[in-house]
Amino acid sequence: MTPAINSLKKAKIEYQIHQYHHDTNSKAYGKEAAEKLNVSFSRLFKTLIILVDDKDLCVAVVPVSKQLDLKVFANVMKAKKTKMADKKEVERSTGYLLGGISPLGQKKKLKTIIDNSALKFDTIYVSAGRRGLQVELSPKDLCSQTDAVYFEISK
Numbered sequence: 001m002t003p004a005i006n007s008l009k010k011a012k013i014e015y016q017i018h019q020y021h022h023d024t025n026s027k028a029y030g031k032e033a034a035e036k037l038n039v040s041f042s043r044l045f046k047t048l049i050i051l052v053d054d055k056d057l058c059v060a061v062v063p064v065s066k067q068l069d070l071k072v073f074a075n076v077m078k079a080k081k082t083k084m085a086d087k088k089e090v091e092r093s094t095g096y097l098l099g100g101i102s103p104l105g106q107k108k109k110l111k112t113i114i115d116n117s118a119l120k121f122d123t124i125y126v127s128a129g130r131r132g133l134q135v136e137l138s139p140k141d142l143c144s145q146t147d148a149v150y151f152e153i154s155k
Helices: 003-011 029-037 070-076 087-094 116-120 139-146
Strands: 016-019 045-052 056-063 082-084 111-115 124-130 133-137 149-151
Touching: 003 124, 003 133, 003 139, 029 045, 029 124, 045 070, 045 087, 045 124, 056 087, 056 116, 056 139, 070 082, 111 116, 111 139, 116 139, 116 149, 124 139, 133 139
Parallel strands: 056 111, 111 149
Antiparallel strands: 016 133, 045 056, 045 082, 124 133
């Protein structure tokens, strides 16, 4: 069990767990998950932690098939600048290791933006909080569980 799965259980959200053997040599975690689970890259979403104006951490949930547009993300956050957060800061804030960061069940609840392409699907996949573990759920349930909003933040 991970905090992500526990949070879904506690909220009585419908979800499905998908597990695969994680190759420790793989650094393209999302690509590996999509290939091993035979899921479209556009339906599997990665969780990125962004430092906003050098002070606030925020979450961006974008498809593995795309990249986060940091300029657009900054506009959405009404910020002057954004950048990827430091690995140690990410792990300390979320309670998860890189490659297994879930938008769900983080130690500290962060403002979350989900790319609006998630709404094209009945269900999407996000990390369940550990490398080799994904959770499939509706984008609307992910949004409600993370108090997120939708914007087009990927390119």
